[in-house]
Amino acid sequence: MSPKIPMLTAGLTALGLSWSGIATVCVADSAEPPAAVAPAASESTAPSPPTVLLLSNGKVLQGPILKEDAGYVIKHKFGEIRFKRREVEGCFATLQEAYQYKLKHTPERDPDERLKLARWCLDQKLYDEAREQLQVLLTLNPNDAQASAMLYNLDAMAERAATRDQQVARTAATIAAEEEPGRPHELDISRIRKPSRRAQALGLPAIFDLPPALAFRRYQEFTRDVHPMLQRRCAKCHNEQGQAGAFQLIPARGVRDYGNELLLRANLDATLRLVNPEDPAHSDLLTHTLLPHPPSRQLLFTGQNDPAYRLLSQWVNSLKAPK
Template sequence: MTIRTLSTTFALLVLALAGLSRGEDAAAPTVLPDAAASGGMPPVALPPEPGLKAGCVIMRDGRTFVGDVTSVADGYAIRLVQGGRFVVPYDQVRLTAADVKEAYRKQKETMKNGSASEVAGLGRWCFEQKLYEEGRAECLQAIRLEPNRADLRQLLLRIDAATGQANVGELPEMSVVPAAAPPPVRSASAAAPVGVSPRSNADFVRMIQPLLMNTCGNAACHAAKSETEFRIMAVRPGQGSQRFQSQHNLEQVLRQITSAEPESSPLLTVTRNTKAGDPHHGVFDGRRGTMQFDLLKEWVVRVSREKSGAGTVAAGGKSAPQRLVPIPRGAERSIVIKPRAADGDEVSEGGNPRGIVLTSGERRAEEAIPAESGEQSDEDLLRDVRRESLPDPFDPDEFNRSVHGKTAAELRGAP
């Protein structure tokens, strides 16, 4: 046998072995594409866990896989319950768990700041994984942080629908009068109180009312169920009774304004010169609090002039000039929350007990307001959300739709 023949035989043997190797590779599990290349979170080195066998893997880009999970040389091999097998690199995995319930607990323990958006994201994940009770609890917590989030209320209703609990045995009969009676029903064309200009009325709804809801009506001090005469009702966009609730709140606020001396109105003075332990202490502290107070003061002075006639017609019959204070950008969106000081609480510089100054989206779980006697329970909050999904019997559009099949605007042919 010549040397050339031996070389040819050796080459054929190498090719045959390479073919066998390719056949083995064809049966190997596929590897997912890099998460960063697909728009996911940037990969971070994650130490492998040799021999790990789990049932749930959550990727850094949010994808969740449930099945038989084992640790291999270059990642986690996942055999899905519905079939299919693939490998995900270690640096693309956020966490692993024995099942989705353990994955939920791990996510909750590793929350960065407990903001409403973060809690809501965990609630949506629970809904997708059919952890309905856990998802409901997370939604309720997020609603407490941001009460006006309509998407969270919709998610609660979707959880109810998935569990067959939508408005079943939770709502009182319509004839039952709630503990906090609603304001008297007015016509659909109810206007602002006499003496208040359309501009001031609009500013109240757009800026002053949200400010007071977050500073005064957010706890037990002046909420709808408080025992004080000055009570602020919660108003949420999209409710049929929104207009009447706003009118009720405006009338309540006007009673706290002294037209003769607007800057001495109780609405303004009750938060000034207070001491630690007073429920109004520190409400408008800090830079954002000062911006909010200036906004409220400008509105109070303007409304006082309007009601006394000084802002419309002067003694000589000419329009009296008005000094309009510019509204600082972002003032109406700021939220200032000051919990009550309990005995033994530490007081920071300036006499502010555990002062919290937050803007929307920046609340932290560790800075949450401690529960008070007037705080709404989970059951009451859930019942309110379910009640809001029912048609409002005082909404003229709902009445016309039930009687005539169309709203008044539709009957007139309005676009």
């Protein structure tokens, strides 16, 4: 052992800090005593230091973690953040370990808790794990429209990713053929990845027969203008628990959900089912929203001159493909 190690340990002890939280997975305020850590025979067998901090509110922070007497310190590029013990649920070496911890503490036959875990997985981009939880949820409650919509959009996202990969492969072959026809050529990976990154950033939503660029513009307008209005005026009733009929939206739980692509895609698909691409002006989405809504017979809009209705009408009419 280096002679500097005892000095470092003594210095940390004097500051009330400990590296024990960096040696293994740590669970805050656990009722079970921590397992003894065997001395590492070499660096290759030493446990990975935890870099994933799971907060009590479900949020996740990543970075080097230091355990203090009063709680935890996590370092990131902007500095350090301190959390009290009661604010931390646990710290883990990987995000997958954090998922396994949450899975272990999720009631097996509780659909609501399964849905919460699936949403957490989506927030962390653990798409395979989210799909697994949604499938389990649907075995418990086959009629859960929200879980079905989320699973549908996960599958659609996977299909889009596969399509992008195929497009990138074709682009790579085209680049090679154009640069040096008839002769094998080493591909420029940086050039191949450019279209993939653009496609991944855009998402390329499919809206009827609109060209991709125009479809993306309509999707932007839906995200910015139409979807927030539908959430305010429609989602309280038109959801899996309300009197939804054929029109079901996934309600946003907060501001963060307004940027959730899976939720946006699910609600876009639900909205497009009420649009007639051949005659958008006579779409159910426009005609039905001007009628009294049961059971209160309340009007969603004051009339065709209502600014919100005009916004919706303008967007719906823009969905007709140019000839």
